[in-house]
Amino acid sequence: MTGDLYVQSVIDQVPPGLPVRDQIAMDLRSHIAERLDHNQSIDEVVQQLGDPLRLAESYLAAVPLRSAPFSNRLAAKVIDVAIFIAGALAMACALWLLLPDPVKIFGAMASLFAGIFGFVIYTVVAESREGATVGKRLMGLRVVRESGARISLGQSFVRQLPFFGQFFWIDAGFALFTDHRQRAFELLTKTRTIAVLLCAGIVAPALMITAWTT
């Protein structure tokens, strides 16, 4: 492993959009270079620095995390759902028009189901890889571990389980009462949604009002 690869593996654990990424990377490069300058091997240096996730979490412990306002989270979900409903409806309409009479209803239904599953799969992958869906990105939100590090694919999957059950609103309702505005399944997976853009608090209500009036 090279120094740059190690730094990258630490930075990969810091959610995109957090401004501290560059500073942590610069710090680590300098510290690694110091050690190499004192005739240590890169293996010794990496051993001294330890597990990249642990190191990222130690750095992130110094960064205060701001819980996402409930309105921003709601607006982000509305944006995401709207995008997928629009896509699924477009596909359903196309299939309705293109397919012959006996099967067109099945084609349209299939596209709606594909839209629902596509939405969940997209959310799971986007939140684990980028820390946010399109809606969350627009609202300046990121999904992180309670330590501030990037979430894993497994955590991302479990976060979405309430979507399949009848308890989605109960799960979401926890966000109104918990300390860090966490949903029940966020508490379970030790993850949380944070605000990374200060202006997002103004953007969220504005977008919701615009959506409501049009």
Next chain:
Amino acid sequence: MGTDPERSARTGIERELKRGSLELIVLHLLAPREAYGYEIVSKLTARTNGALGVTDGTLYPVLYRLERAGLVAVRWETPERGVPRKYYRLTPAGREELARLTHEWNTFARAMSNLLASEEDA
């Protein structure tokens, strides 16, 4: 020879003690003059004969926390040959924090010594 749980409890106490005192240690080592990361680790290892040795992975996040808290200031020095080096020095707030932590540590250490030395409890 202790059993595994005993050994693990001992290392747990050592780790907690180190973690709790690491900020004091770093502030103390930076008190006389500025230093860079590797220098701080080397000083710490040398002055304590390795008893309080910490890994870089433990020290650097502490330096970062102290920097963000405004207790240490940094400056980058780029030598003609070699890599840019980050130097840390105490700020006035850092000196105040050092004095406060030192006082707290001494009070705690004295209290523990008195407790452990008392014959009644032994």
